[in-house]
Amino acid sequence: MTHHFRFTGRSAAFSLSLVLGFAAAVPARAVEEGGETYREAFAGKFLVGAALGRAVIEGRAPGVQGLAARQFNAVTAENDMKWENLQPEEGRFEFEVADALVDFAAANGMQVTGHVLLWHQQTPDWVFEDEHGDPVGREPLLERLETHIRTVAGRYRGRVHGWDVVNEALNEDGSLRDSAWLRILGPDYIAQAFRMAHEAAPEARLIYNDYNLYQPDKRAGAVRLVRELKAQGVPIHAVGMQAHYGLTHPEDMADVARSIEAFAASGVDVEITELDLAVLPFPEGSDRGADLDENFALQEKLDPYRAGLPEDVAALQAARYAELFGFFLDHADKVSRVTFWGVTDAGSWKNNWPMVGRTDYPLTFDRQGRPKPAFHAIIERVRAGN
Ligand code: XIL
Numbered sequence: 579m580t581h582h583f584r585f586t587g588r589s590a591a592f593s594l595s596l597v598l599g600f601a602a603a604v605p606a607r608a609v610e611e612g613g614e615t616y617r618e619a620f621a622g623k624f625l626v627g628a629a630l631g632r633a634v635i636e637g638r639a640p641g642v643q644g645l646a647a648r649q650f651n652a653v654t655a656e657n658d659m660k661w662e663n664l665q666p667e668e669g670r671f672e673f674e675v676a677d678a679l680v681d682f683a684a685a686n687g688m689q690v691t692g693h694v695l696l697w698h699q700q701t702p703d704w705v706f707e708d709e710h711g712d713p714v715g716r717e718p719l720l721e722r723l724e725t726h727i728r729t730v731a732g733r734y735r736g737r738v739h740g741w742d743v744v745n746e747a748l749n750e751d752g753s754l755r756d757s758a759w760l761r762i763l764g765p766d767y768i769a770q771a772f773r774m775a776h777e778a779a780p781e782a783r784l785i786y787n788d789y790n791l792y793q794p795d796k797r798a799g800a801v802r803l804v805r806e807l808k809a810q811g812v813p814i815h816a817v818g819m820q821a822h823y824g825l826t827h828p829e830d831m832a833d834v835a836r837s838i839e840a841f842a843a844s845g846v847d848v849e850i851t852e853l854d855l856a857v858l859p860f861p862e863g864s865d866r867g868a869d870l871d872e873n874f875a876l877q878e879k880l881d882p883y884r885a886g887l888p889e890d891v892a893a894l895q896a897a898r899y900a901e902l903f904g905f906f907l908d909h910a911d912k913v914s915r916v917t918f919w920g921v922t923d924a925g926s927w928k929n930n931w932p933m934v935g936r937t938d939y940p941l942t943f944d945r946q947g948r949p950k951p952a953f954h955a956i957i958e959r960v961r962a963g964n
Contacts, residue, residue, distance in 0.1 A: 598828040608951050617651045619960045620718030623910045627917035635679050645947050647686040654691045655679050660700040680737050692738040696771045697745040698757035706758040719762050731778035740783035743775045751800020752868025769812045776813040789868035793834040804844045817841040818851035822868045826849045835905040842912040852919040854940035856928045880937040896955035903959045
């Protein structure tokens with residue numbers, strides 16, 4: 579089973595713990611109390627979605643597919659539309675799992691966001707190397723990018739409704755991240771990728787996606803980027819705010835609303851693309867974002883809730899979730915989708931990042947797939963109206 583999980587540069591323990599993360603089964607009968615659903619509660623406001631990991635897509639996480647289909651009207655592949663999974667070797671495309679996700683979405687009336695066409699992570703080394711293992715030149719790399727985007731976005735034309743075209747191109751100070759894409763192609767690689775995506779899937783919504791976009795400096799960088807792209811006539815329709823948050827960050831939650839307003843003012847919609855709200859502390863030295871390169875050794879004192887989520891912590895989390903959804907609802911004319919990064923706490927990536935093997939509770943359904951206080955607080959917030 580572990581061979582299904584491929585993580586560039588990650589340890590076997592990491593994939594093993596992910597597999598074990600799904601061992602706690604969601605009972606097939608776990609229908610949400612009161613029959614409340616995100617789909618229905620947020621109808622007419624914005625789409626509410628979830629990322630589905632491979633175990634969910636392949637039906638190996640009991641009950642989770644049903645829960646997802648009842649609750650959500652949007653899905654994203656947590657890993658299975660990333661380059662390392664779609665084109666692990668040059669010219670060898672593997673679409674099986676991605677196809678299954680797209681079929682699941684169609685069968686359940688869900689919109690699909692493709693994640694992701696260009697990123698510096700989870701992209702195989704061959705992409706950036708020539709036949710001698712040296713850095714590949716600009717022209718061949720552009721050709722590889724074009725082939726990848728044309729093949730992938732073209733295959734799902736009309737079935738994947740939006741694409742995260744470029745992910746995480748910015749540093750915390752708002753400048754362009756030093757990645758192989760930037761080094762080899764130069765700063766216009768972003769414009770190139772959006773143009774290629776538009777060519778391959780002209781109806782798709784095209785998204786620039788990043789983490790920590792609530793931070794003023796990074797927000798300013800993203801606004802500059804969007805304005806430059808639009809000034810050049812590049813098709814870009816939304817900024818995706820990943821929104822991997824916690825109990826103490828964003829420190830000023832209103833920064834989230836300020837970013838939504840700033841992006842809307844630069845002429846694009848906002849999609850909340852990867853929402854979760856971790857209850858575990860970040861280790862000293864972390865950027866508190868979502869940089870996959872961070873990988874801290876397990877510290878037991880930073881894993882305090884192995885036996886269960888204390889009620890007061892669940893209540894604090896619920897209050898923060900409700901506050902966030904308040905901002906999203908206040909800006910429902912600008913926010914077109916809010917997607918959680920996972921369905922249940924059991925399957926969340928936060929159990930293994932930035933530290934492998936912790937027990938986190940970042941989502942709104944518990945390890946058995948039952949709604950948490952956060953779910954009820956969010957539903958109450960939308961029922962209360964604006
Ligand atoms: C994460 C997945 O959730 C993990 O399963 C995987 O091991 C690493 O990637 N930002 C992104 C997502 O854009 O693709 C990342 O997803 C989380 C951070």
